[in-house]
Amino acid sequence: MKKSQIVVIKGTKEGISLHLDDHCSFDELLKELDEKLSESSISVDDRPLISVTIKLGNRYLTLEQEGTIKDLVRQKRNLVVESLVSNVITKEEAEQKKAENEIVSVAKVIRSGQILEVPGDLLLIGDVNPGGTVRAGGNIFILGALKGIAHAGFNGNDEAIIAASVMKPSQLRISSCINRAPDHYLENEKREMECAFIDASDQIIIDRLQVLSHLRPNLTRLEGGR
Template sequence: MIGQKQQFVTIKGTKSGLSLHLDDSCSFQQLLKELEEKLSTNQQKDSPLISVDIKVGNRYLNRQQQDEIREIIRSKKKLVIGSFESNVLTKEEALEWKKQTDITTVAKIIRSGQVFQVPGDLLLIGDVNPGGTVIAGGNIFVLGVLRGIAHAGCYGNDDAVITASVMKPMQIRINNLVSRSPDNQDAGNEMECAFIDTHENQIIIDRVQALPHLRPKLTRLERGMM
């Protein structure tokens, strides 16, 4: 009995278009050959423009290899690359990811005219005075009075939050949304947090006790120790 030929390219339909799963154990040339054959066979002349997501598993593709795959996709007039997804990171990508997920802890006062920025989360032990600015790629935690400007999720993170012992900011930003502290807000004795309400697409300020429910990933360390 003749065995069935191993498939190196698997094509699946998705809500957004097509998903191509490329085998990560064969040679790259084998992959290109089968990709060309399958896309030519499945091409439909009357179909609308289709987005294609490329999933390569545990294979690392350099820039030239990605371009070769792009060339094959682009040669099919109704197909366009949506994304490349790989389980493999370069050392530089891993270091950049680590920067953006690290917590930077500082004890200082951010005075008027000063700007303090970190790539990941910021834990500031001190105040942000009016005219001072703190910016973070992730979350901002202020153990002090926030009277200046705070911008969390500055690289496009809608899930970022801002917390402060006393929340009286001139302005708060999360990703590209902006809000100001209400003029009639009285400083209370409880820590507060600011987050994006995705249903209303606006920044909401609430008690910090709401965070474990709103952003459960903030407690990942606790879950990992259980």
């Protein structure tokens, strides 16, 4: 019976990928990885840096083990580790991902000096008064007037949006982009519900809510009551 390979090296458009067996011991894995990389022709002095993706399968590594593998690969001179991909995550990581994908509903008025922050999407039923701040790792939906500060996608999500029944913010932030609101709103002006998003020029744009179906087609998670 043919013995399965512990380390399989495959070429990709971006560089190479290392497929590591998830059944053997960690010491066995390190030994064969070192041997395979030493024997391979990919480590040549006059070649440019090569991006490496390490695929771990169902193996979970501690931070120390990750560092050991990265150091081993980096010793091969022209290899640069871009990412480690595993099918396994810790309970804490799973809970964090769940929180980041949840919609938190809050019914209250955010007054001056108050800060409301959630890890995922925020649905606020109420106003954000001047001096108040709402922050979300995902999108922000406000069924009320936004007159304070709103910061969506604070973990670096450029696809996040901010929507409000009345869009009169003192400041808008999406990911690392910042934009002050225009000063042309009339106090008694009747307006549609609006949204803010980052456009192709990396600028925050305010537009009608209807444009989101084209700009962010993946925004709707459930359709048809499913």
